Amino acid sequence: MIDAAFLDELDRFDGSLSQVTDARQRGExxxxxxxxxxxxxxxxxxxxxxxxxxxxxxxxxxxxxxxxxxxxxxxDLTVHVLLDASASMDVGGEETHKFDFAAKLGLGFCALAAAEHNDFRFSVFTDRFDRIDAGRSNRGEVLALIDRLNDVDPVGEADFDHALVEYAATIDSRSLVLVASDFLADVDDVEAGVEALARNDVVLAQVFAPEEVDPPTRGDTIFRGLERDLELRTYFGSPQRRTYAERLESHVEQVSQSARNVDARHVRVESDAEFFDAFARTWVE
Incomplete structure (x- = not known):
């Protein structure tokens, strides 16, 4: 569950977006x-x-x-948040839940936009997007979003190509767009979706839970897919752990390269990190 108390500490950040978009003039x-x-x-x-x-x-x-x-x-600048609500985001413990951590990043963007009297839009997506804000773009709406997000149950499979392309068609002026996700999908689909957003200033926040980076399991293990009905029984020893880590790092680098290909910014964060450190790296570079 997301606790609204974290919003009170966002005052330390400059909400003017002066370092984020080259249209930037204190809310304009x-x-x-x-x-x-x-x-x-x-x-x-x-x-x-x-x-x-x-x-x-x-x-x-x-x-x-x-x-x-x-x-x-x-x-006025519009901040758009696209939050992955697929089943792979439902990972982590109470303090490190991946969906909640990614949601807080998006809420922080919205809170700083509202503080500068800029508009924001907040959507969750899987194979399609669903806009969940009411269009008020104020602090009260940010608090209401927390309640709505606490009711979201991450399910299904993300389709970046379809959902992000569909959303990009709704943006009618140059904006700041945050996509918060684990991006555990085909890299070509991710790049196609991000490319559709590329006329804006785009930030990709790639979020992982600690148990994804360093799986706690050892020995004989059954792995089950979160988004697909797949099951793999294997021995997860030291060689397999190294291969897993190498493949994960390779995928992260491919997503990062996809971002660079369309002049988007990629930030990797882990849900056991200190939140405001992670937010600082995501908000400005």
Whole structure:
């Protein structure tokens, strides 16, 4: 269960996103739409019907040519959180539960967005996404999200290609997107999903429980799949443990490379880590 008390300690973090997205102006981001905003963008030649208030008369006095100033409209930044709710996230003990830890990362992003009067959206996903916030983007909504997340039972299998591509189509302006997951799926599917989000500033938080990194089992063991109906009986000795560790590290590196391929940022965290240390690495680099 997620305890809301952790939100009180988020004040130590700068919520301005000044190091996170290059649209960054204390809760504002540039769009590509031109209008009467506050940021000068470019000049274009005057045409009849243009607002004469936008003519640069000083430039006209020097050149004899009439040019209209263009400005970039400014929009509030939107933070999007996509939280993996598949069965493989249901791992870990009461203090190290992987889904809860990943959820807290996402809640932290939302809390800091709300503190700066930015919008946030929070969704859980498996093969599809389900938006669970009510669109209020304030601290009260963050607290309500904790109650909703405490009722989520991670089940099913994640489909990154379908769910993330489907979600990307709903984003209508450049945003900050956090995907919190173990990413235990085909790397090509992960990359396809992340690539669909790539016009935004994307952070992949890859979360593992300690027993996944260092399985406590020894000797004759039966491994059962969490997302698929699979069972493997094997002897899990030192050679097998080394192979397991090597394959896990290889998969993490492949996910990290997939992130680099689309200019996303990848952060690996473990659910027994001190939360605010992990959050600091995830929030800014």
């Amino acid at each position: 981001q540039r769009s590509t739409e031109l209008g009467e905003g506050q940021r000068f963008a470019d000049y274009r030649s005057y045409v009849p019907g243009d607002d004469t208030r936008l003519v640069d008369w000083k430039l006209y006095a020097r050149t004899g040519e009439r040019y209209v100033k263009q400005f970039e409209a400014e929009r």
